[in-house]
Amino acid sequence: MTTNTSPESLYQEIILDHYRHPHHKGLRDPYDVEVHHVNPTCGDEVTVRVKVAEGPDGATVQDVSYDGQGCSISQASTSVMTDLVIGKPVDRALETSEAFLTLMQSRGQVEPDEDVLEDGIAFAGVSRYPARVKCALLGWMAWKDATAQAVGGTAPQDRTASRTTGGAA
Amino acid sequence: MTALLAQGTSYDVEAVRADFPVLTRVIGGRPLVYLDNASSSHKPRQVLDAERAFVEQHYSNVHRGVHTLSQEATDAYEAARTTVASFLGAADPHEVVFTKNATEAYNLVAYSFGNARAGSRFALGPGDEVCVTEMEHHSNLVPWQMLCERTGATLRWIPLTDEGRLDLSELETLVNERTKVLAFVHVSNILGTANPVETLVARAREVGAFVLVDGAQSAPHQVVDVQALGADFFVATGHKMLAPSGIGVLWGRRELLDAMPPFLGGGSMIEVVQMGGSTYAPAPERFEAGTPVISQAVALAAACDYLREVGLDRITAHEQVLTARLLEGLRDLDGVSVIGPDSLHSRGSAVSFAVEGVHPHDVGQSLDELGIAVRVGHHCAAPVCRRYGVPATTRASSYLYNTEGEIDALLEGIRTVQRFWS
Numbered sequence: 146m147t148t149n150t151s152p153e154s155l156y157q158e159i160i161l162d163h164y165r166h167p168h169h170k171g172l173r174d175p176y177d178v179e180v181h182h183v184n185p186t187c188g189d190e191v192t193v194r195v196k197v198a199e200g201p202d203g204a205t206v207q208d209v210s211y212d213g214q215g216c217s218i219s220q221a222s223t224s225v226m227t228d229l230v231i232g233k234p235v236d237r238a239l240e241t242s243e244a245f246l247t248l249m250q251s252r253g254q255v256e257p258d259e260d261v262l263e264d265g266i267a268f269a270g271v272s273r274y275p276a277r278v279k280c281a282l283l284g285w286m287a288w289k290d291a292t293a294q295a296v297g298g299t300a301p302q303d304r305t306a307s308r309t310t311g312g313a314a
Numbered sequence: 315m316t317a318l319l320a321q322g323t324s325y326d327v328e329a330v331r332a333d334f335p336v337l338t339r340v341i342g343g344r345p346l347v348y349l350d351n352a353s354s355s356h357k358p359r360q361v362l363d364a365e366r367a368f369v370e371q372h373y374s375n376v377h378r379g380v381h382t383l384s385q386e387a388t389d390a391y392e393a394a395r396t397t398v399a400s401f402l403g404a405a406d407p408h409e410v411v412f413t414k415n416a417t418e419a420y421n422l423v424a425y426s427f428g429n430a431r432a433g434s435r436f437a438l439g440p441g442d443e444v445c446v447t448e449m450e451h452h453s454n455l456v457p458w459q460m461l462c463e464r465t466g467a468t469l470r471w472i473p474l475t476d477e478g479r480l481d482l483s484e485l486e487t488l489v490n491e492r493t494k495v496l497a498f499v500h501v502s503n504i505l506g507t508a509n510p511v512e513t514l515v516a517r518a519r520e521v522g523a524f525v526l527v528d529g530a531q532s533a534p535h536q537v538v539d540v541q542a543l544g545a546d547f548f549v550a551t552g553h554k555m556l557a558p559s560g561i562g563v564l565w566g567r568r569e570l571l572d573a574m575p576p577f578l579g580g581g582s583m584i585e586v587v588q589m590g591g592s593t594y595a596p597a598p599e600r601f602e603a604g605t606p607v608i609s610q611a612v613a614l615a616a617a618c619d620y621l622r623e624v625g626l627d628r629i630t631a632h633e634q635v636l637t638a639r640l641l642e643g644l645r646d647l648d649g650v651s652v653i654g655p656d657s658l659h660s661r662g663s664a665v666s667f668a669v670e671g672v673h674p675h676d677v678g679q680s681l682d683e684l685g686i687a688v689r690v691g692h693h694c695a696a697p698v699c700r701r702y703g704v705p706a707t708t709r710a711s712s713y714l715y716n717t718e719g720e721i722d723a724l725l726e727g728i729r730t731v732q733r734f735w736s
Contacts, residue, residue, distance in 0.1 A: 155679060156676075156679075156680075156734075186691060187674075187675055187690070187691045187692070187705075187706055188691065188692045188696065188699060188705040188706045189675075189705065190705070214705050215673060215675075215705070216673035216674075216675035216676050217673060217675075217676050218675070218676075274679070277675070277679070280675065
């Protein structure tokens with residue numbers, strides 16, 4: 146198990162690198178929207194902040210910061226996500242998000258485009274493990290939610306409340 | 315198997331294993347090591363054969379027809395009830411209600427109480443209390459939360475000690491004259507803790523509270539005698555005790571079941587139906603609306619027979635050997651801590667642990683690559699994880715077919731995981 150880094154295997158070096166040395170981690174100001182998403186089946190949590198600003202190509206993802214706890218897949222995937230969306234026009238960032246979602250839902254049947262997904266292609270193997278796909282999507286879905294709110298101007302409190310599960314009993 | 319396991323001989327785990335076809339599986343190039351029994355157990359040939367024989371030759375709907383198959387199916391279904399009643403030490407088969415799973419059984423009691431008219435001994439309202447424990451499975455927690463929301467009653471809970479046991483220091487305050495129901499888990503699915511039923515039942519009796527015991531993790535592994543436990547309700551589930559999924563068991567005192575309002579309405583649970591209203595059948599039919607879980611009940615009875623043939627006491631003793639080996643092995647590993655009782659005293663075979671610096675999902679995935687099946691996550695007991703400050707745990711839970719060699723494989727697997735993730 147320890148030396149298996151073939152393209153099909155789950156724990157690619159790129160994933161392990163992002164897990165051990167995450168990019169853009171730690172919550173930062175300024176931000177427009179903060180969301181908190183959880184994976185109720187495993188308890189993984191992520192808080193994502195998004196700052197959107199007008200750029201030359203329209204609304205642009207100026208910054209994404211996050212904090213969270215979870216497995217290597219969820220943490221590394223969130224790290225890769227920040228690399229892929231920060232600085233991009235929102236439209237293009239959403240396209241990248243869709244490409245990642247498509248890859249995750251492919252059950253290993255889609256050849257990822259490295260030009261679009263960069264380090265994200267390392268997650269191709271995750272799509273063969275349906276139980277782990279939600280881990281890989283946690284940060285992406287949180288970012289997408291926060292960005293939609295930032296662009297659409299939806300009250301963040303309402304949206305995040307409906308997405309947040311758990312609570313002390 | 316029977317001959318090999320005659321009383322007085324040593325426990326022949328290989329003879330038991332030979333009855334479980336799945337144990338020949340190879341995963342990741344290695345023999346399957348199945349240590350996820352607290353989640354669901356595998357089924358022996360005897361259970362599979364019994365279900366198949368019933369479905370192939372005797373199946374029909376039950377309690378509905380005059381034809382031969384209908385009668386045979388009804389007889390088999392009711393015989394299954396008698397077998398399960400006897401397995402649980404019930405005084406009367408009418409005290410056994412078949413449900414779709416354990417979750418439905420807790421909901422059955424909670425909704426039935428919620429359906430009671432004001433003034434009924436089952437009714438709850440503002441000022442009344444329901445007490446649970448902090449180590450409940452969500453299935454024995456959320457239905458009570460919902461009941462309290464519907465009725466205005468207050469939910470209280472017995473907290474946990476650092477060791478993973480119930481902190482009973484405030485028991486007399488938490489279970490008091492206002493308490494209508496005390497619901498608690500017999501053996502915890504996440505901590506492995508076996509709770510002091512006698513103490514809890516005694517306190518509930520002092521204040522006149524109904525008592526429900528969640529036996530999902532006890533009935534598969536030890537002799538259960540519901541009359542000796544002294545509770546009012548006891549819940550078990552088939553799939554954790556060698557039977558198929560799709561069947562749960564609620565045992566309740568007959569006098570209570572016959573007086574409680576129904577939960578689900580429909581066919582089979584009625585006496586007289588008129589357009590203006592209906593009267594209800596006595597228990598257990600009152601609580602088995604619609605076509606019941608017929609072939610699953612037959613299979614569950616076969617599972618009870620199998621467990622008794624092997625011997626519940628012998629199974630308990632075998633699991634204690636495995637659990638001792640696992641606890642000792644985990645203690646010897648640096649960076650591994652057990653969440654729950656660290657000794658064999660009053661505990662079952664489920665052992666949760668944390669591997670420092672490695673998320674349980676990664677522990678579980680890496681162990682799977684070695685053919686070892688464990689459970690990772692919050693085990694439907696999220697408040698327990700919160701209590702001990704972990705997002706999730708890795709849990710190994712053994713059963714009658716596990717071996718000491720498999721425990722050693724797990725321990726070696728954890729060392730491999732630690733090397734990979736260091």
